[in-house]
Amino acid sequence: MKITGNTKVIGIIGWPVSHSLSPVMHNAAFEHLGLDYCYVPFAIKPECLKEAMEAVPALNIVGLNVTVPHKEKVLKYISEFSEESGMIGAVNTLKLEGNRLIGYNTDGIGFTNSLKEAGYPVAKHSLLILGSGGAAKAVAFQSAAEGVKEIIIANRTVSKALSLKNQMKEYFPLLKIDVTGLSYDELKVVTDMVDSVVNTTSVGLDKGDASPIPGEFLHKGLFVCDLIYNPSETKLLKYAKEAGCRYVNGLGMLIHQGAASFRIWTGIEPPVEVMRQAVESTLFP
Numbered sequence: 529m530k531i532t533g534n535t536k537v538i539g540i541i542g543w544p545v546s547h548s549l550s551p552v553m554h555n556a557a558f559e560h561l562g563l564d565y566c567y568v569p570f571a572i573k574p575e576c577l578k579e580a581m582e583a584v585p586a587l588n589i590v591g592l593n594v595t596v597p598h599k600e601k602v603l604k605y606i607s608e609f610s611e612e613s614g615m616i617g618a619v620n621t622l623k624l625e626g627n628r629l630i631g632y633n634t635d636g637i638g639f640t641n642s643l644k645e646a647g648y649p650v651a652k653h654s655l656l657i658l659g660s661g662g663a664a665k666a667v668a669f670q671s672a673a674e675g676v677k678e679i680i681i682a683n684r685t686v687s688k689a690l691s692l693k694n695q696m697k698e699y700f701p702l703l704k705i706d707v708t709g710l711s712y713d714e715l716k717v718v719t720d721m722v723d724s725v726v727n728t729t730s731v732g733l734d735k736g737d738a739s740p741i742p743g744e745f746l747h748k749g750l751f752v753c754d755l756i757y758n759p760s761e762t763k764l765l766k767y768a769k770e771a772g773c774r775y776v777n778g779l780g781m782l783i784h785q786g787a788a789s790f791r792i793w794t795g796i797e798p799p800v801e802v803m804r805q806a807v808e809s810t811l812f813p
């Protein structure tokens with residue numbers, strides 16, 4: 529990659545940010561297409577967010593990804609939101625237009641596009657979402673926007689699941705949404721009622737973690753997605769494989785949220801396979 533006087537700068541803000549795979553993914557795409565862009569990590573402490581956001585137009589940084597812990601706090605520095613980021617109440621992508629920062633959230637579309645790629649569009653299916661954090665919100669709103677038939681939200685803290693349901697009802701009043709906890713008996717009932725399950729909890733990130741849902745509840749015909757991609761096969765996915773379910777991990781979501789951000793910044797179709805290879809070879813050398 530050759531940095532010139534014309535190179536446009538895109539980056540990611542987060543704290544910490546050193547674990548992010550986005551620089552590798554986007555720089556591989558820019559290089560492959562011969563685009564004069566570069567993508568850099570900015571480790572921004574929470575107390576420095578205001579100054580960092582003020583610097584974006586000053587430094588003519590043409591786009592940013594936003595990651596933990598800034599995805600919600602950054603909202604107050606943005607001029608305009610896309611429809612989905614307004615619903616979700618968080619952004620993961622910013623684009624500078626003139627002096628104005630426009631906010632988007634591509635996590636949800638990353639999720640639904642990864643399922644489409646696996647041959648399982650969410651439309652008309654029923655979906656059990658395990659978890660109610662930021663990722664669950666993006667998954668739930670985008671699935672609703674794409675015509676999911678029914679959603680059941682199961683979370684350790686049931687009040688958070690209820691709060692997500694209430695937020696969704698403001699935008700999708702006719703959608704059937706139920707809420708439950710993560711106990712054995714509760715999960716046993718709801719797993720039988722749906723045709724797909726997505727784990728959006730962080731259970732599984734550590735190699736020794738149990739599955740968030742007992743393996744015995746998984747049955748053939750169920751589609752299972754774990755948003756975790758490292759490890760590439762969590763206990764949940766191991767059980768899904770053993771039960772004969774179709775399943776995907778979270779790598780597709782990571783790639784497709786990146787691809788959607790790339791389209792927003794450049795207006796150019798991203799080289800998805802190049803991006804996937806760059807990420808895979810970094811994760812699993």
Ligand SMILES: NC(=O)c1ccc[n+]([C@@H]2O[C@H](COP(=O)([O-])OP(=O)(O)OC[C@H]3O[C@@H](n4cnc5c(N)ncnc54)[C@H](OP(=O)(O)O)[C@@H]3O)[C@@H](O)[C@H]2O)c1
Binds near residue numbers: 688729
């Ligand atoms: N593939 C991708 O591109 C992608 C994108 C975003 C996120 N993710 C993954 O999605 C996961 C969640 O991220 P997030 O940003 O939504 O995090 P978050 O906002 O902190 O939410 C975490 C969720 O996990 C639940 N949880 C945490 N520990 C638990 C435990 N021991 N038992 C049961 N539930 C537990 C929390 O339940 P409570 O509400 O009860 O605390 C909450 O629902 C992470 O693994 C992250 O790596 C993947």
